[in-house]
Amino acid sequence: MTIEQTQQQIIDEFSMFDDWMDKYNFLIEMGKDCPIIDTQYKTNNYLITGCQSRVWLHASYDGNLISFSADSDAVITKGIVNLLIRVFNGHSPEEILAADTAFLDQIGLKEHLSPTRSNGLVSMVKQMKLYAQVYHLKSTQQTKHE
Amino acid sequence: MEDRKPFEIQYVRSQFPALSQYVYNKPLVYFDNAATTQKPLVVIDRLKLWYELENSNIHRGVHYLSQQGTIAFETARKTVAAFLNAKETHEIIFTKGTTDSINLLASSLGRLLVNEGDSVLVTGMEHHSNFVPWQQLCLEKKANLLVAAITDSGEVDLEDYKSLLEKRPKIVSITHISNVLGTINPIEEMIRLAHEYNIPVVIDGAQSVAHQKIDVQALNCDFFAFSGHKLYAPMGVGVLYGKEKWLNAMPPYQFGGEMVNQVSIKETLFNDLPFKFEAGTPNVGAVLGLESAIHFIEMTGIEQIGLHEEQLLHYALEKLKEIDQIRFIGHPKKQAGVISFLIGNIHPFDAGMIIDKLGIAIRTGHHCAQPVMERYGIPGTMRASFAAYNTFEEIDIFVAAVKKAALMLS
Ligand SMILES: Cc1ncc(COP(=O)(O)O)c(C=O)c1O
Numbered sequence: 001m002t003i004e005q006t007q008q009q010i011i012d013e014f015s016m017f018d019d020w021m022d023k024y025n026f027l028i029e030m031g032k033d034c035p036i037i038d039t040q041y042k043t044n045n046y047l048i049t050g051c052q053s054r055v056w057l058h059a060s061y062d063g064n065l066i067s068f069s070a071d072s073d074a075v076i077t078k079g080i081v082n083l084l085i086r087v088f089n090g091h092s093p094e095e096i097l098a099a100d101t102a103f104l105d106q107i108g109l110k111e112h113l114s115p116t117r118s119n120g121l122v123s124m125v126k127q128m129k130l131y132a133q134v135y136h137l138k139s140t141q142q143t144k145h146e
Numbered sequence: 147m148e149d150r151k152p153f154e155i156q157y158v159r160s161q162f163p164a165l166s167q168y169v170y171n172k173p174l175v176y177f178d179n180a181a182t183t184q185k186p187l188v189v190i191d192r193l194k195l196w197y198e199l200e201n202s203n204i205h206r207g208v209h210y211l212s213q214q215g216t217i218a219f220e221t222a223r224k225t226v227a228a229f230l231n232a233k234e235t236h237e238i239i240f241t242k243g244t245t246d247s248i249n250l251l252a253s254s255l256g257r258l259l260v261n262e263g264d265s266v267l268v269t270g271m272e273h274h275s276n277f278v279p280w281q282q283l284c285l286e287k288k289a290n291l292l293v294a295a296i297t298d299s300g301e302v303d304l305e306d307y308k309s310l311l312e313k314r315p316k317i318v319s320i321t322h323i324s325n326v327l328g329t330i331n332p333i334e335e336m337i338r339l340a341h342e343y344n345i346p347v348v349i350d351g352a353q354s355v356a357h358q359k360i361d362v363q364a365l366n367c368d369f370f371a372f373s374g375h376k377l378y379a380p381m382g383v384g385v386l387y388g389k390e391k392w393l394n395a396m397p398p399y400q401f402g403g404e405m406v407n408q409v410s411i412k413e414t415l416f417n418d419l420p421f422k423f424e425a426g427t428p429n430v431g432a433v434l435g436l437e438s439a440i441h442f443i444e445m446t447g448i449e450q451i452g453l454h455e456e457q458l459l460h461y462a463l464e465k466l467k468e469i470d471q472i473r474f475i476g477h478p479k480k481q482a483g484v485i486s487f488l489i490g491n492i493h494p495f496d497a498g499m500i501i502d503k504l505g506i507a508i509r510t511g512h513h514c515a516q517p518v519m520e521r522y523g524i525p526g527t528m529r530a531s532f533a534a535y536n537t538f539e540e541i542d543i544f545v546a547a548v549k550k551a552a553l554m555l556s
Pocket residue numbers: 180181243244245246273275276321323324325350352353373
């Protein structure tokens with residue numbers, strides 16, 4: 001699935017709920033499927049700042065695609081980070097860098113979270129794109145050497 | 147007060163337009179009063195009047211509006227002095243808020259009294275505003291910050307406090323009421339103990355001034371700081387009360403207009419109290435709003451407000467106890483209308499998001515008191531805090547919301 005397709009799938013899933021409680025329940029459930037970060041990375045180095053709860057994020061790169069893992073001590077936050085992981089996981093750095101995140105507005109996540117909380121969301125997206133940026137640079141440098 | 151009405155909650159509520167709004171299609175329940183209170187009409191109208199008709203810069207012009215503004219501003223100072231029972235009107239300095247008042251002290255009183263090797267004493271339950279300014283002063287002066295321990299129940303360990311006083315700190319600065327635990331500290335005794343060593347005592351009154359009668363002469367504190375916005379007044383104004391002898395001895399804090407008498411290229415003569423500490427154009431509208439807020443409190447009756455909030459506190463504590471795995475952070479013997487709690491291992495942020503969606507404003511997080519969180523080994527708490535206008539029905543709605551959050555999250 002492309003990034004856009006996953007985003008559309010998530011928009012469809014969220015549109016089934018008209019109540020915010022149901023959306024939260026859905027996020028809590030989604031958090032349970034989160035690919036959990038290896039304990040060796042659960043350190044301050046991998047902590048995302050700007051969130052009221054703690055969120056750790058790690059990315060690995062097989063030379064082609066990026067996979068993310070994460071964890072949080074708050075379950076709703078864990079659902080939110082996994083939502084982003086669902087969107088970006090298994091894509092190339094270039095695809096992730098080019099992706100637009102307007103779907104967050106469409107499912108009402110940004111609008112319904114207060115600025116500081118939303119900063120947490122923004123920080124998560126930023127951190128994922130930063131990983132993509134680093135891996136993109138690495139791979140272009142390697143091709144230059146070849 | 148001749149025309150004071152009996153404490154009638156619906157009448158009190160009717161004076162606060164913000165309370166009748168809906169959020170997420172639910173009637174707002176506002177329990178974040180320790181962060182800031184809503185504003186009564188008298189305060190809103192006062193601000194409006196100032197900006198509609200009276201606006202002018204004070205203490206400067208000979209023109210009509212400026213003179214009237216100056217009179218109004220100085221009358222407000224008298225009102226504040228009477229409210230705190232200060233001996234002299236010029237012992238009242240207008241600041242931006244508690245944080246600003248304490249920074250003034252850390253800078254000015256700090257410069258006067260603290261040198262290398264000296265110490266400053268605070269407690270482990272201070273808001274960052276009464277902690278970081280002293281900590282930074284101590285770092286700059288190579289002095290020591292002494293921190294009196296707090297007990298499991300959330301009270302200052304008085305034995306520890308006494309033994310730290312023996313180290314002869316130059317300044318003691320303590321909160322009257324903890325914004326996290328609700329603890330009402332025995333400040334009369336703590337002041338008396340510090341005075342045995344002639345140490346000046348600063349009281350952070352941010353959380354107490356709206357809930358009980360403050361008499362700075364009876365307390366005999368050397369300084370008392372508070373914020374208008376936690377007292378039904380506008381944001382951007384606060385007060386620093388200081389005993390005249392200290393304020394006279396202290397060097398100015400900020401320099402600029404208003405605080406000077408005579409300026410030549412070589413030197414400057416500083417103005418007298420209170421202007422020496424009020425550099426620049428003050429927030430006149432907010433000061434007048436603060437005066438109106440004090441009138442609101444006097445009309446409503448501070449004792450009645452305190453009594454009502456105490457009843458709300460006990461009702462809320464009883465109701466919350468019905469919840470499985472509820473954990474109160476701190477259960478001091480003397481508690482103000484502030485409750486910090488957790489439910490089992492549920493993250494306060496998760497519960498807070500759900501409670502918010504049910505139309506209830508509570509606070510989650512560390513409440514700018516990270517040393518307190520560290521003391522109890524927790525990431526944060528949920529905090530409900532009450533004001534004059536809160537009701538028992540609101541507590542029922544709130545407790546039902548906490549139960550719902552607990553159910554969803556466990
Ligand atoms: C005990 C205490 N001190 C100081 C402050 C700081 O007040 P302000 O932000 O109005 O300066 C607060 C506000 O939360 C407080 O609760």
